[in-house]
Amino acid sequence: MFCKNVAQGRNGVIHYIFTILFTVLGYFLGQVPMLLAFNYQMNRHNDIGKNALLKFQENPDFSLFHISSNGGLFLMMMIFIFAFVALALSVKYIHRRSVVSLISNTMKIDWKRILWSTGFWFLLLFIVELLTLVIYPERYTFRKPDSSFFVLLLICIFILPIQTTFEEVFTRGYIFQAVSYNSKSIFWGLIVSIVVFAFMHGMNPETVKYGFWPMMSYYISAAVLLGLIVVFDDRLELAIGVHTATNMFGALIVTYEGAAMQTDSLFLNSKISPIVLALEIIVLGVIFLLFASRKYHWNIKSIDWNCKN
Template identity: 35%
Template sequence: MNFIKQAFHVKHEFWRYLVGSLIIAVFAIIGQVPFAVAAIVKYLREGGSITSVEEQDLMTVLEPNLNLFLMLLSFAIGFIGLIIVVKYLHNQTMRSVTTARPKIDWKRILFAFVFWGIVSSGMILIDYFANPEDYVLNFQLNRFLILALIAVLLIPIQTSLEEYIFRGYLMQGFGLLAKNRWFPLIMTSVIFGGLHVFNPEVGKLGYGVMVYYIGTGLFLGIITLMDEGMELALGFHAANNLFGALLVSADWTVLQTHSVLKDISEPGQGFGDIVIPVFIVFPILLFIFAKKYNWTNWNDKLFGNIEEPIVEDIKTID
């Protein structure tokens, strides 16, 4: 069955997707309370004033491992909100938000995770050996082990929540609204990229980096539509964030961790930062995935219409 079209068989009025998105956002905001409280309390204990809290970057107040744990906690709470919305607002299963296949294909998730983990780690190491002056060794065993535990447990939840919202939940919602496949692809990619505008990377690199975020959203949306499921996107996104958090961090990134390496270079916004990932690496990955999974009929899967069933059967998909 068509990944988007199968959502016709559950409660799919568009107002449900608006309300559902709000509920998920509320859960995620509630999940941010422990981080905000811990950061403000520590800041005040160290002599800061309550009037300057808004000007203080609270992301740098806490110890990096505690900071990462509390920051990722909000995604875990948000994921609970997502499950509640899917089950009770739409009478839908998580499987049907994930894939059009009878079962979630864990081999696809694992392949994308391992493949991109190896490639992305290799790219980091190549840059390290090519430009050693841009890095310092940041490895501290005890802190790294704690980081690894937090990252392995929570980063896949963070990335999965983002994928379920944009490549699953809203992809289906916008698809049923527009009755085509290109509109949800564009909308989810723009919204996904737009939400990253608050990342410190944008403040450091400028708004041109939004091309990378929106381009990443397009890439993940394309592999979801072509593969009739978001398994590849789940694996790719988890590997991208997990290996990045473990291997390298920088003072100007959203994830500041006790990683193996620390990037001390002055970031640029040119060819290597935007053009290579979006216009070279992602197309190569699309070619590899297409060959491995025998993707065909690109025009219809990316731009085709979605026809609503004549007789609508509102039941939960098993």
């Protein structure tokens, strides 16, 4: 079982404390390049006001500091690269186990699973967005791509997956396994991973623009879906693919005002409803689970919710 991979390493309370502390430290160290870039731009441009940082916290628009959206996206990704490196090193040297054990129950990453789930979920999102565009065309603004879009595409292919993989490995890999194994219950591992994921995203700027609880309904719906995928498939690759497809779609195809990632996507949606987004996640999630269940021959009724040696 995926949750039993924990038994491969050291699992004292102190090991978990230090791993989480180092991961958080890596997350904050990853913000240093962004802060240095802000400081550099503020020294170069007199028109950047002292309240630019406050405005940025409300709406992460890098143009406030005369930084391109691609440059800003890269700086944001640095945060997760640092955090991922910190987590990986901590798992290897503190827990003394392989990072792959946080992803696969066979100690081999199934890249075909990642590619399939990324492609299929991207297709589902495209179909829904296309229908929405047909029904509410006035909400969408098409932005003709230029050379910067190619750079954005490269970032989304080679760098953005690091961010989504880190979030999955940390919440539905590390946290899920730790809680499931120590509580001897996959149910509690699922619940805690949902709470941690929602809390991590509860600090996003969308919560300011669209309301905390409406956005939380979307985050929790996504967390439940991703958590169930891990429980049913007993490994992490499909969840990584779904999460990656979601962020890639938002960065490349359609973004919206107040989004955590402000990019030069092909379309800008001027009006979204977090509740509707949550309902979309539920409907598309059911479709995904049905197709994945058939493709990977899940036997959901026989799932053992206990995580005992």
